[in-house]
Amino acid sequence: MIGFLIRRLFQAAVVVLLVTMITFILLRAIPGNVAVAILGPSSYRNPQVLAAFNREYGFDKPWIAQYLLWLGHLLQGNLGFSWTLDQSVASLLGSHLPKTIWLVGVSTLVALIVAVPIGLWQAVRRNQMVDYSFTALSFLFYAAPTFFVGTVLILVFSVKLHVFGPEGPQGGLVSDVTDWRDLTLPVVTLALVTIALFSRYARSAVMDNLTEDYVRTALAKGASARRVLWRHVLRNSLIPIATLLGLSLPAIMSGALITESVFNYPGMGYLFFKAAQQQDYPTLLGFIIVVAIATVAGSLLADIGYAVLDPRVRYTRS
Amino acid sequence: MHSQQLHRHNRPRFRIAAACCAVLAMAIAACSSSGGSSGTSGTSGSGQAGGTKVAGGTATWALQPSSVPNYIFPFTSSTYFSTVNAEEFQYLMYRPLYWFGNGASPTLNTGLSLANPPVYNGKQVTITMKGWKWSNGETVNAQDLLFWIHMMQAVAPQDWGDYVPGLFPGNVSDVKVVSAMTLTMTMDKAYNPTWFTDNELSQLTPMPLAWDRTAAGPSDCVTTVSDCAKVYSYLDSQSKALSTWATSPLWSIVDGPWKLASFNADGNSTFVPNPGYSGPVKPTLAKFEELPFTTESAEYNVLQAGAAGAGQTIDVGYLPTTDAPTKPAGATVGANPVNGYTLAPLIQWAINYFPVNLQSTTSNGPVDRQLYFRQALQYLMNQKAVIDGPLHGYGAYTVGPVGTYPATPYLSAQGKQGDPFPYNPEKARELLASHGWNVVPNGITTCQDPSLCGPGISKGHQLVFNLPYATGVNWIDSEMSQLQSNASLVGIKLNLEPKPFDQVTAIGAPNCVVAHTSCNWDMANWGGGWSFVPDYYPSGETLFESGSGANSGGYSNAENDDLINQTLTSSSLTPLYNWQNYLSTQVPFIWQPNGAYALYEVADNLRGVTPIDTTGNLNPEDWYFVQ
Numbered sequence: 040m041i042g043f044l045i046r047r048l049f050q051a052a053v054v055v056l057l058v059t060m061i062t063f064i065l066l067r068a069i070p071g072n073v074a075v076a077i078l079g080p081s082s083y084r085n086p087q088v089l090a091a092f093n094r095e096y097g098f099d100k101p102w103i104a105q106y107l108l109w110l111g112h113l114l115q116g117n118l119g120f121s122w123t124l125d126q127s128v129a130s131l132l133g134s135h136l137p138k139t140i141w142l143v144g145v146s147t148l149v150a151l152i153v154a155v156p157i158g159l160w161q162a163v164r165r166n167q168m169v170d171y172s173f174t175a176l177s178f179l180f181y182a183a184p185t186f187f188v189g190t191v192l193i194l195v196f197s198v199k200l201h202v203f204g205p206e207g208p209q210g211g212l213v214s215d216v217t218d219w220r221d222l223t224l225p226v227v228t229l230a231l232v233t234i235a236l237f238s239r240y241a242r243s244a245v246m247d248n249l250t251e252d253y254v255r256t257a258l259a260k261g262a263s264a265r266r267v268l269w270r271h272v273l274r275n276s277l278i279p280i281a282t283l284l285g286l287s288l289p290a291i292m293s294g295a296l297i298t299e300s301v302f303n304y305p306g307m308g309y310l311f312f313k314a315a316q317q318q319d320y321p322t323l324l325g326f327i328i329v330v331a332i333a334t335v336a337g338s339l340l341a342d343i344g345y346a347v348l349d350p351r352v353r354y355t356r357s
Numbered sequence: 358m359h360s361q362q363l364h365r366h367n368r369p370r371f372r373i374a375a376a377c378c379a380v381l382a383m384a385i386a387a388c389s390s391s392g393g394s395s396g397t398s399g400t401s402g403s404g405q406a407g408g409t410k411v412a413g414g415t416a417t418w419a420l421q422p423s424s425v426p427n428y429i430f431p432f433t434s435s436t437y438f439s440t441v442n443a444e445e446f447q448y449l450m451y452r453p454l455y456w457f458g459n460g461a462s463p464t465l466n467t468g469l470s471l472a473n474p475p476v477y478n479g480k481q482v483t484i485t486m487k488g489w490k491w492s493n494g495e496t497v498n499a500q501d502l503l504f505w506i507h508m509m510q511a512v513a514p515q516d517w518g519d520y521v522p523g524l525f526p527g528n529v530s531d532v533k534v535v536s537a538m539t540l541t542m543t544m545d546k547a548y549n550p551t552w553f554t555d556n557e558l559s560q561l562t563p564m565p566l567a568w569d570r571t572a573a574g575p576s577d578c579v580t581t582v583s584d585c586a587k588v589y590s591y592l593d594s595q596s597k598a599l600s601t602w603a604t605s606p607l608w609s610i611v612d613g614p615w616k617l618a619s620f621n622a623d624g625n626s627t628f629v630p631n632p633g634y635s636g637p638v639k640p641t642l643a644k645f646e647e648l649p650f651t652t653e654s655a656e657y658n659v660l661q662a663g664a665a666g667a668g669q670t671i672d673v674g675y676l677p678t679t680d681a682p683t684k685p686a687g688a689t690v691g692a693n694p695v696n697g698y699t700l701a702p703l704i705q706w707a708i709n710y711f712p713v714n715l716q717s718t719t720s721n722g723p724v725d726r727q728l729y730f731r732q733a734l735q736y737l738m739n740q741k742a743v744i745d746g747p748l749h750g751y752g753a754y755t756v757g758p759v760g761t762y763p764a765t766p767y768l769s770a771q772g773k774q775g776d777p778f779p780y781n782p783e784k785a786r787e788l789l790a791s792h793g794w795n796v797v798p799n800g801i802t803t804c805q806d807p808s809l810c811g812p813g814i815s816k817g818h819q820l821v822f823n824l825p826y827a828t829g830v831n832w833i834d835s836e837m838s839q840l841q842s843n844a845s846l847v848g849i850k851l852n853l854e855p856k857p858f859d860q861v862t863a864i865g866a867p868n869c870v871v872a873h874t875s876c877n878w879d880m881a882n883w884g885g886g887w888s889f890v891p892d893y894y895p896s897g898e899t900l901f902e903s904g905s906g907a908n909s910g911g912y913s914n915a916e917n918d919d920l921i922n923q924t925l926t927s928s929s930l931t932p933l934y935n936w937q938n939y940l941s942t943q944v945p946f947i948w949q950p951n952g953a954y955a956l957y958e959v960a961d962n963l964r965g966v967t968p969i970d971t972t973g974n975l976n977p978e979d980w981y982f983v984q
Contacts, residue, residue, distance in 0.1 A: 075863040075874060078435040088435060088515055089872060122436055125427040125597050126622055134622060190654070197662040205658035209625060209648075209669065303655035305623040312651055313423045318859045 047342060051335040058331040059113075059324070063106045066320050073098055073318055077122045109324070118328070119321030123314070128325035131310060136329065139299070139306035141215050142207070143291050146226045147284070150233035155280065157234070158241020159273060165246060173238065181235035189228040189301035196224060207304030225302040233291060240283050244276035251275075278348045285341025289334040408962065408983025415644040416963060416980050419656050419674040420445070421955070425624025425649045429608050429617075430596035431562045432508055432589065438518025444890070444973040445647070449628055450611040452636075454484070454502060454561040455554065457893050458970035461763045463706040464893075465554060468637050471497055471612065475558060477550040484558070486538045489635030491565050492611045497635075499540040501563035504579040506532050508564070511578070511585035516593070517560075519891060521899055521906075525557040549928050555894035565610045568592060614640050614978040624649030628977075641965075641981040653677040660695055660958060672963050676700065676956040679831050684750030691750060698958035699967075704762045705954045706893070706971040708755045709886030710946035711826075712865055712910035718876045721822055723813030725879055725910075730811075731944040732778065733788040737843040739780035740950045747835035751953035755886070757941025759895045759933070762951065763971050767895050769934035777941050778948070782846045789847055794820070802848030821850040825865070826882040827858040832952055833884040858883055871906045881909075886951065890972050896924040897936060901945055912945035 074092040093099040097108050112119060118128035161170045180188065197205035204221035208214035215222055248254065249272060257267045292307070299308030307326060314322035426446040428437030433447070456469035467474055476483045489497045506526060513520045531543040544553070569578050571591040578585035595607055602608050602620045609616060614636060615628035626647040630640035648669055650656040660674040676695060684691030693700040713725050713734070724730050744752040753762035756772050771777075786796050793809030796802045804810040804818040826837045834855070841851045856864075865881020867874050887907075889895050899905055902921050903913035917940055923932035941948075954973070959966045965979035 069860060073863070075867055075872065091515060123427070124425075124622065125437065126599060131622070193658045193662070197658060201662065205662040206655060206669075209623070300651045301655065303649075303651050303659070305649075309623075309651055316423055316857060316859065318857075318863075 043346070044343070047339050051339055054335050055328070055331050059110070059328060060106065062324060062327045063109065064102065066323060067102045067105070069318065073320070077318065113328070118325045121314070121319050121322045123317040123319045124310075124322065128321050131322060132307070132325055132329060135305065135307050135310045137212050138215060138304070139292070139295050139308065141212060142222075142225055142229065142299070142304065142306055143288075143295050145222070146229035147233060147287075147291060149226060149230040150237055151280075151284070153230070154234040154237030155241050155273070155277070158238040158243075159245050159268065159276070161238065161242040162245035162249065163268065165242075170242075177235040177239050179235075180231045181239070183232070185228060185232055185297040186301050188231055189224070189298055192224045192228055193301070205302070207299070207302040207306075209303075209305065225298050225304055228298050228301070229291065229295060233287065236287065237280060237283065240279055241276060244279045245272055248272045248275050278345060281344040281348055282341045285337040285339075285344065288337030289330055292330050292333055408964070410641070410964070411982050411984050412641055413643040414982040415646060416642050416672045416977060416982070417646045417648055417669055418975075418977070419660075419671050420624055420647050420649050421675075422650050422652050422656065425622075426620075426626060426647075427599065427622075428596050429602050430592050432505070432516070432564070432592070433518050434516045434593075435518045440890075440973050445975050446626065448613065448974060449615040449645075449977070450608070450613045450617060450631075451562055451564075452613045453559065453891070454563060455559055456974070457555070457559060457891070458972040458974045460968040461971050463763065463765065463889065463970075463972045471563060472502075475550070475554055477547075477553070480544045480547050481541055482544065482550075482553065482558075483535075483539060483541045486540075486563075487635075488538055489612055490633050492609070492616065492631050492633045493565065493567065494633070495565065495567075496537075497563050497612050498537050499534045500537075500579055501565060502540055502561060503532065503534050504564045504566065504569060505561055507578050507580075507582045508585045508589060510582050512589045516589060519560050524898070525560060528557075547926065549894075549925055551928065552894045552896055552925050556892040556896065559891045559893060563612070565612075567610050568607055614638075615645060618644070630978075634978075636978070638976075638978050640978040642977060645977040645980075660698070663697070671958075672960040673966055674698075674958045676958050678747075678749055678751060678953065678956060681749045681751065681956055683745075686745075686750075688750075693958070695958050697961050699961060701957040701959055701967045701969055702751050702953045703955050703957055703969045703971065704751070704753050704951060705888050705973060706760055706763065706765075706890065707886055707888040707951050707954075708758060708760050708895075709884075709949050709951040710755060711880060711882035711884075711886075711949060712946050713880050713944075714865070714869070714876065714878055714910050715913070715945075716868075716870050716876050716911035717879050719879055720818070721879045723811055724818070724820065727792070727811045727814075728943065729788045729792050731947065732942070733785040733847065734844070734849070735778040735944050735947055736781045736785040736788070737847070737849070738778070738840055738947055738949055739843060740776055740948070741780065742839060743832065743836045743950045746839075747832035748950060748952050751956060752832075752950040755948040755951050757937045757948065758897050758901060759937045760889065760951065766930060767933060769937050771934075771938045772941065776948075778944075780843070782843060786847045789820075794848075797848040799845050800848050801850055819850070820848060821852070822879045823852045823854055824880045824882065825854040825856050825861050825878070827861045827884045828855040829858060830884050830952075833882065836949065837882065866907075866909055868904070868906050868908045868911050870911055871904060871908075880947075882949075884952075886949070888973070893972065895937075896933065897921045897940065898925060901940060908945075910946060912943070914943065917943065917945075 074089045078088060078092055097105045109119065118132065120127050121131055124131060157173055161173050164170050193205045196203045203223045206221065207225045208218035208221045210218070254267055254272060257271055258264070295306065296308030296311055298304065299306045300312045307329065310322060311326045313319070314326065420441060424441045426442050428442045429447060431447045431451045433442060452471055454471050456466045457463055459466050465474065471487060471489055473485045473487060484502065486498050486502070491497060509517055509526045513526060528545045529542050530545055533541050535541055566579060569588060570576050571587045576584050576588045578588040592607070595605060599620065599622050603617050611631050614631055614634040616631045617626065618629045619627040624647065628645040629643070648671065654677065656674055657677055657680060659669065660671050663670060680694060682692040682694060690700050690702060713731055715726050717725050740754050744750065744754070754776050755761065756776055759768050759772055761768060761772065789796050789802060792811070793804060793806030794802050795805040802820045804814050804816055807814055807816050810818070824837065826833060828834065837853050841853055844851050861881050861883040864878050866883060869876040887900055892899065898921050899907050901908060901912060901917060903918050917936070920932065920936035920939055924936055957969055962982050964981055964983055970976070
């Protein structure tokens with residue numbers, strides 16, 4: 040297991056490194072002059088100001104030198120400085136990341152709590168009206184873009200019914216707990232899409248497990264259907280969900296980006312949205328590093344979780 | 358000019374969401390029998406009458422999308438030189454020497470200025486301070502003004518965002534404090550007083566002597582220019598510590614009507630009245646809050662939802678143009694789809710255009726340099742259709758280098774006659790045909806006679822151009838599609854390239870030769886043109902003079918330069934009229950409509966907000982609630 044972990048951690052580090060390199064190249068390939076974009080239209084009255092900016096931030100160097108410079112800073116814990124937001128990227132991440140983690144965490148938890156029982160129910164009632172109904176809803180929400188779902192929810196629950204706030208909590212992390220009416224719609228928006236995905240997997244996993252020998256054996260030994268379902272089938276059905284959960288992290292983060300924009304929620308997505316508009320490369324790179332690490336970590340956790348939950352994996356690998 | 362003015366109209370919006378929002382709003386309104394805001398309408402002023410003035414209350418104001426203050430020190434470098442930092446934030450606390458904006462008119466407001474109107478005597482100008490107070494009890498005096506001027510002399514080329522080589526402080530040979538309240542400047546020549554006041558003195562902001570320090574302790578920039586660089590570095594570093602703004606002993610010394618009570622880096626700002634403000638109108642509100650938004654749609658959701666949820670409500674917000682019912686012809690304001698608010702459109706003191714690059718290194722460069730070609734393209738820009746169509750009536754014509762809105766004495770009689778190039782594809786066709794082009798409607802026009810087409814244009818050259826433009830503003834999208842369609846009528850093929858705003862400005866805003874950026878482009882439209890802030894006098898030295906850094910297309914013409922120089926030295930308006938009449942038909946840029954900066958929505962129980970200042974200045978000290 041330790042060898043497996045070390046191997047996977049090494050792979051993860053390589054992947055993150057490659058992601059940073061590719062991202063760096065892509066960002067530098069964007070047309071236009073970074074200095075002009077950052078310094079604004081009045082700067083081009085003074086070419087020496089543009090030159091000084093390029094010199095200060097290394098834009099006068101070849102991209103590989105710029106990349107190595109940035110990487111060197113990164114290894115020292117320096118993620119750079121956001122010109123447009125006038126703060127260090129580390130402090131920006133420090134203030135925005137917790138809110139996104141909270142939003143993503145709560146919505147994922149809600150999604151799990153709702154999706155697994157739905158999937159279980161659908162599997163038990165497969166090919167019945169309940170199953171068809173939830174399948175249709177799952178497809179609907181899975182196909183619907185996050186911004187569309189969010190906008191519909193705002194129009195119905197904020198603009199028309201005045202039940203929940205049209206934007207997420209605007210204060211610090213504490214406000215995310217206290218202003219639950221404002222947090223509800225962003226959480227529901229993210230959760231609805233995730234529920235659609237998770238419930239489909241849960242349904243399939245339960246259906247697969249219901250045909251396994253151990254189910255027949257348990258029933259033959261006199262266990263009640265309810266006990267078999269909740270104690271045996273559910274546990275085994277959670278294995279693919281655990282994998283899916285890990286692999287879904289980047290998708291959920293991406294969903295948070297859109298959701299935060301729709302709901303004016305000051306998290307990482309909000310930060311990325313602004314940075315992308317303003318060619319704020321340090322912030323973009325900082326965000327992408329976080330998402331890359333989340334992706335790799337999610338994948339790693341999924342592998343570990345799979346190994347922990349399913350002993351056969353450990354036996355096979357050993 | 359503020360960089361943000363370019364951004365203002367062009368902040369990318371969540372257009373698809375906005376479109377869906379509109380569709381859904383219609384669908385829900387159709388399905389619902391209850392009276393919602395989407396189904397009702399009002400007109401400007403209907404809710405802005407009557408009521409009893411009440412003291413106190415908190416007014417909230419929605420910032421433009423993805424636009425938040427990030428610099429508090431009013432001596433602002435290019436990086437932070439923006440409307441959201443200056444007019445919408447710093448000016449609330451730190452007043453410029455001269456205030457511009459009299460209601461909708463972008464003229465000198467002597468009542469709100471810190472000094473009496475300047476007195477000119479040949480090459481000398483005398484400025485006498487009024488003796489208003491800083492919040493620490495000290496007097497705003499001539500030394501405070503000298504402090505700023507010394508700072509400019511020390512670091513302006515690198516660190517003052519409105520610096521223009523050769524102009525202030527380079528055009529001032531001597532500055533003297535002659536008494537506690539009086540300062541004189543000697544200029545290198547006698548300038549047009551209006552120009553010098555509106556475009557040079559307008560940049561000055563007195564600074565309190567408490568700011569004359571470094572981390573090590575008090576400094577002496579106010580008397581020794583060489584000390585100023587270190588003072589600047591210190592103040593710049595303090596301005597970058599955003600989390601300390603509200604508690605900083607530096608930034609708490611203000612001469613404006615407001616003090617910063619709280620601020621977070623997301624842009625949420627709370628201001629409270631400065632009890633020591635010396636100006637004529639003291640704040641009535643107990644608090645003034647600025648609220649950040651990611652997109653117009655997010656702001657509009659909050660505006661419509663009112664008090665839903667635990668979050669904020671908006672007292673002064675804005676209506677996305679796409680959601681505004683079209684304004685009837687002749688009316689100043691159209692119907693308002695938001696209940697409880699009054700619609701108050703703001704069209705800025707500005708012109709709008711996009712450059713054709715006369716310095717282009719593409720194969721089209723020789724074509725770009727032909728006046729007849731630019732005039733033909735101008736005939737294909739249908740400003741009326743853009744204003745009546747995607748702008749929903751909320752826009753003004755751009756007829757040349759001087760803005761048409763608001764009405765000012767600066768616009769010539771010729772300019773007042775309207776668009777010098779009204780939409781006319783036939784005239785465009787004639788111009789091309791008479792200059793040796795084989796015009797192929799809905800095809801591609803080619804040069805048949807190079808001797809007529811112009812120098813450097815070879816036989817068979819095709820009129821095919823790439824046109825990057827800023828995405829995120831619906832009316833610009835529509836305008837570009839319309840221009841593409843109009844151009845195809847005379848065989849000009851425009852390949853539209855939608856790009857983020859900052860990319861388009863990075864490509865097309867600088868004079869590529871002066872700024873040493875790539876000249877490998879022909880046209881670029883960032884959609885925002887140019888606002889006359891804080892250079893309020895619409896002379897052309899910054900935008901149109903040969904070799905100017907902001908002369909995006911690199912237009913160069915000795916006669917034009919001579920006319921501009923006359924506007925800087927003559928106190929008569931005649932040179933300004935002569936210059937604009939000449940330049941408007943030279944088409945140095947392609948003139949396009951000046952779309953509304955914002956369709957403000959003012960809560961019906963809030964007064965004093967209108968008329969909204971066309972300079973973008975914000976005066977919440979005039980606001981008050983009524984019962």
